[in-house]
Amino acid sequence: xxxxxxxxxxxxxxxxxxxxxxxxxxxxxxxxxxxxxxxxxxxxxxxxxxxxxxxxxxxxxxxxxxxxxxxxxxxxxxxxxxxxxxxxxxxxxxxxxxxxxxxxxxxxxxxxxxxxxxxxxxxxxxxxxxxxxxxxxxxxxxxxxxxxxxxxxxxxxxxxxxxxxxxxxxxxxxxxxxxxxxxxxx
Numbered sequence: 001x002x003x004x005x006x007x008x009x010x011x012x013x014x015x016x017x018x019x020x021x022x023x024x025x026x027x028x029x030x031x032x033x034x035x036x037x038x039x040x041x042x043x044x045x046x047x048x049x050x051x052x053x054x055x056x057x058x059x060x061x062x063x064x065x066x067x068x069x070x071x072x073x074x075x076x077x078x079x080x081x082x083x084x085x086x087x088x089x090x091x092x093x094x095x096x097x098x099x100x101x102x103x104x105x106x107x108x109x110x111x112x113x114x115x116x117x118x119x120x121x122x123x124x125x126x127x128x129x130x131x132x133x134x135x136x137x138x139x140x141x142x143x144x145x146x147x148x149x150x151x152x153x154x155x156x157x158x159x160x161x162x163x164x165x166x167x168x169x170x171x172x173x174x175x176x177x178x179x180x181x182x183x184x185x186x
Contacts, residue, residue: 014185017184017185020184027120029176029177029180030125031118031120031125033125033172033173033176034116034118034125034126034127035113035114035116035118035127036113036172036176037127037165037169037172038071038113038116038118038127038129039112039113039116040165041129041158041161041162041165042069042129044160044161044164044165045069045129045157045158045161046066046069048155048156048157048160048161049065049066049069049131049139049155049157050065050066050139050155050157051063051065051066052064052065064133065131065133065135065136065139068131068132068133068136069129069130069131070129070130070131070132071116071117071127071128071129071130129158131158138152138154139154139155139157140154140155140156140157140158140159141154141156142154
């Protein structure tokens, strides 16, 4: 019986490449994915949030609830409502309106997503999104009418948006991971 020769050079190179993907690299990758998913969630929730319609002579301005969306560190999220102009997500093309005098909505959304604070809790990466407007929960889940004789249905802005993000998250993460692996392994 003959013994064959085997060249493990390529296998050793692969091992070195895998070792390069250390824990900090993985944490950075997962944090970036969490930030992008959170930005998409905010975008969807903001778009679904109703804006009060008032007569022009009333002096009231609608949109308080929509402007209220923030992260737990209270960074305002309003300008993410229109970034990308469609389902393209962060960096997508589309509406290029000026917001706060600081460039396009897409540029601002990228900056906003990168500024989100991500906490690692166990194996999970958490970005807390909040709307501190006092009546936000009533609009989200519904409430009794003033006289108590009826019920106003909730708009479920965050609930529906979160369900949509949960349904697209696996495909999104797989696509991001494949792109990152192509980048690492050439």
